[in-house]
Amino acid sequence: MMAFFDIFQLELRALSRSWSLAMLSAASAAWMLAVPRLVVGDGTAEGMREVCLRYGLGGVMALVTISMLAAATGSLARERAAKRLQLTMVRPVRYFMIAAAKIAALASAGAAVLALACALAPFAAGTAAEGRRCVHVLHPVMPSPAEEAKAMYAEYMKSPDTPEAVKKARRSTVLRILETRAWDRYETVRTNSTARWRFRFDGVEAPRSGEVLARFRFSNVNNARQDVAGELRLGSLSAVVSNLTQAVLVFPLADRGGDAGEEGVLTFRNDGKDALMMRPRRDVELLVPADSFVWNLLRSWAEMAAVVTLVVAFGVFLSAALGRPVALFTAIVFLLVSEMSPSVVEQYPDEFGATLSDRIGLMVARTVADATHPVSSLSPLERLSRDECVEPREVVRAVAINVVALPILLAILAAFILPRKQEE
Amino acid sequence: MTMEPEIVVSLNGVSKTFRDFWLRPTVVAVDALSLGVRRGEVFGLLGPNGSGKSTTIKMILGLLSPSAGEVRLFGLGPRSVAARRRLGYLPELSYLHPFLTAAETLRYYAGLCSLPRREASRRTRELLAMVGLEEVANRPVGGFSKGMARRVALASALVGRPELLVLDEPTSGLDPISTKEVKTLVKALARGGMTVLTTSHMLADAEDICDRVMILNHGKSVAEGRVAELGTSLEEFFLAKVGDVQDFALAPFLKG
Ligand SMILES: Nc1ncnc2c1ncn2[C@@H]1O[C@H](COP(=O)(O)OP(=O)(O)OP(=O)(O)O)[C@@H](O)[C@H]1O
Ligand SMILES: [Mg+2]
Numbered sequence: 001m002m003a004f005f006d007i008f009q010l011e012l013r014a015l016s017r018s019w020s021l022a023m024l025s026a027a028s029a030a031w032m033l034a035v036p037r038l039v040v041g042d043g044t045a046e047g048m049r050e051v052c053l054r055y056g057l058g059g060v061m062a063l064v065t066i067s068m069l070a071a072a073t074g075s076l077a078r079e080r081a082a083k084r085l086q087l088t089m090v091r092p093v094r095y096f097m098i099a100a101a102k103i104a105a106l107a108s109a110g111a112a113v114l115a116l117a118c119a120l121a122p123f124a125a126g127t128a129a130e131g132r133r134c135v136h137v138l139h140p141v142m143p144s145p146a147e148e149a150k151a152m153y154a155e156y157m158k159s160p161d162t163p164e165a166v167k168k169a170r171r172s173t174v175l176r177i178l179e180t181r182a183w184d185r186y187e188t189v190r191t192n193s194t195a196r197w198r199f200r201f202d203g204v205e206a207p208r209s210g211e212v213l214a215r216f217r218f219s220n221v222n223n224a225r226q227d228v229a230g231e232l233r234l235g236s237l238s239a240v241v242s243n244l245t246q247a248v249l250v251f252p253l254a255d256r257g258g259d260a261g262e263e264g265v266l267t268f269r270n271d272g273k274d275a276l277m278m279r280p281r282r283d284v285e286l287l288v289p290a291d292s293f294v295w296n297l298l299r300s301w302a303e304m305a306a307v308v309t310l311v312v313a314f315g316v317f318l319s320a321a322l323g324r325p326v327a328l329f330t331a332i333v334f335l336l337v338s339e340m341s342p343s344v345v346e347q348y349p350d351e352f353g354a355t356l357s358d359r360i361g362l363m364v365a366r367t368v369a370d371a372t373h374p375v376s377s378l379s380p381l382e383r384l385s386r387d388e389c390v391e392p393r394e395v396v397r398a399v400a401i402n403v404v405a406l407p408i409l410l411a412i413l414a415a416f417i418l419p420r421k422q423e424e
Numbered sequence: 425m426t427m428e429p430e431i432v433v434s435l436n437g438v439s440k441t442f443r444d445f446w447l448r449p450t451v452v453a454v455d456a457l458s459l460g461v462r463r464g465e466v467f468g469l470l471g472p473n474g475s476g477k478s479t480t481i482k483m484i485l486g487l488l489s490p491s492a493g494e495v496r497l498f499g500l501g502p503r504s505v506a507a508r509r510r511l512g513y514l515p516e517l518s519y520l521h522p523f524l525t526a527a528e529t530l531r532y533y534a535g536l537c538s539l540p541r542r543e544a545s546r547r548t549r550e551l552l553a554m555v556g557l558e559e560v561a562n563r564p565v566g567g568f569s570k571g572m573a574r575r576v577a578l579a580s581a582l583v584g585r586p587e588l589l590v591l592d593e594p595t596s597g598l599d600p601i602s603t604k605e606v607k608t609l610v611k612a613l614a615r616g617g618m619t620v621l622t623t624s625h626m627l628a629d630a631e632d633i634c635d636r637v638m639i640l641n642h643g644k645s646v647a648e649g650r651v652a653e654l655g656t657s658l659e660e661f662f663l664a665k666v667g668d669v670q671d672f673a674l675a676p677f678l679k680g
Contacts, residue, residue, distance in 0.1 A: 013528075083515065086485075088536060089486075091536035
């Protein structure tokens with residue numbers, strides 16, 4: 001175990017004495033402070049704040065990811081090329097420890113630079129961070145899209161409207177289509193009728209007058225946003241909705257007297273002329289107060305550090321098996337594909353009418369998207385800039401998977417390869 | 425022979441064939457080699473350039489896997505942590521981390537041998553004094569001369585108090601005085617009970633320090649014996665076994 005700390009220290013010394021760490025920190029700090037001056041916002045303090053958080057921190061995140069990936073792909077490969085690795089490998093150290101210590105060192109360095117950038121974020125943003133609170137975003141309680149897809153499967157296959165091609169397709173493909181539909185399924189609220197959505201307030205403060213907001217994205221049957229009128233109710237709280245033309249509408253719910261509705265159920269009565277449509281899984285949300293901006297920033301940092309850790313572990317694993325240039329190239333290609341694949345998968349839920357090469361491309365994109373889901377699904381900055389809470393349980397999960405489980409697995413694989421990879 | 429308890433290193437019909445990317449064999453570096461190094465002896469592996477000395481040593485250390493045959497180190501597989509705990513290795517070239525100082529280098533390897541911090545510092549001081557580098561202890565080894573780097577590498581091979589010291593050309597790059605010092609050191613370590621496996625081209629040096637030698641040529645053992653019982657000088661013995669100097673083709677250059 002002591003050997004772990006010695007290798008850890010050696011790796012950090014290599015980074016700091018080559019000035020790489022200092023340069024990376026300086027570049028990150030400079031970027032954080034320069035972004036508000038370089039990027040033209042919409043002129044408001046809020047807009048500037050968003051620019052700082054999304055592009056400032058986002059830029060540093062990209063910089064740290066790429067730099068640490070470069071360092072990680074070199075970590076074992078360069079030492080092997082310089083034949084120094086053999087001097088560590090003939091010592092009584094488990095190969096697993098060599099890989100794990102290098103991952104830990106590079107991940108810590110990356111996390112430290114990210115921490116510096118996060119510490120600068122409130123200054124760079126110009127607006128005071130103190131007293132600012134974030135919100136939990138709650139969604140209606142509904143079966144998950146996957147459950148809904150399963151439930152709909154039999155009926156959908158029997159329906160005469162279902163195209164023959166789909167009926168012949170594999171079950172997994174059909175389920176994928178149905179799942180995408182479930183996400184986007186619209187609910188129609190006719191004139192003078194009332195829609196209801198149940199919410200669960202586990203682990204958050206009970207909704208209080210003036211502090212809870214309802215966020216909606218309405219469209220009418222013609223998909224234009226107009227003439228919205230009606231009333232929202234949540235228990236004893238309510239709000240009036242009228243003639244708003246923005247895409248996303250936020251209404252504070254307050255105690256305004258009148259009949260109390262059902263606890264934990266949000267209702268909307270459409271008093272307008274047109275039927276309205278909305279996707280309950282995407283367009284109906286309740287915002288309730290969470291903790292401060294600073295805590296949220298801290299959790300965002302933890303998520304970003306978790307992503308960097310996994311990227312580093314992947315780089316170290318590749319460098320156990322490959323030479324430096326090949327490892328770096330492979331890692332970058334993989335990173336790009338994994339960045340792109342979620343949107344490819346979203347845009348092309350099925351492969352009907354696709355050529356063979358498109359099909360292969362889709363299959364690759366889908367496999368990569370599944371494999372890299374633990375990383376790509378973490379994008380805390382957008383939520384941070386909108387003051388939406390990066391939920392603690394999500395952070396715990398990210399740490400468990402990206403910082404503990406997967407790096408250990410990759411270090412075990414690296415340890416397996418290390419002695420088998422003969423020096424050139 | 426491999427069953428005798430005092431055999432520290434044993435090779436049994438070991439071969440190593442290097443292959444290219446397409447797995448076609450390029451060189452047979454070691455060919456059906458068998459040897460045993462006994463506890464407490466200084467064993468010399470001699471042979472001309474490219475005869476497979478370093479390759480043999482790397483297989484003993486578990487850095488290369490043999491294509492055939494079996495290597496045992498203290499009766500264990502060469503990659504077992506227990507075997508590596510009893511081992512010190514000085515590679516052909518020194519391969520140091522250029523950004524570490526001499527003292528940090530030794531402390532790093534002391535840590536890898538699980539020496540406690542206090543003991544590691546003491547051992548570092550002791551070894552730096554032994555190889556005569558106390559004054560440059562805090563200079564980065566990247567700036568060291570070849571001979572200085574060699575001394576750091578030698579000291580780091582000794583840091584874990586190994587039972588078996590594997591030296592690949594320990595005196596390469598050293599001046600005559602340092603060479604003599606290293607020879608004296610190796611003899612002293614051997615007297616203290618350490619087993620030493622060394623390679624060398626310097627036949628005179630090998631004659632001074634080795635108890636037993638094996639001569640390799642083209643990866644095969646061509647002779648083996650106790651130095652004291654050769655009856656001739658090691659050099660004559662060597663030349664007789666390996667064949668006389670294959671002259672460099674200098675003549676055309678000299679005429680011109
Ligand atoms: N990694 C390698 N890949 C391919 N061939 C190799 C490799 N290492 C060694 N060889 C070949 O194996 C043979 C033996 O090399 P080795 O380094 O063991 O010789 P040596 O006896 O140590 O020579 P020297 O006295 O010059 O150090 C040589 O022909 C060499 O070219
Ligand atoms: Mg050699």
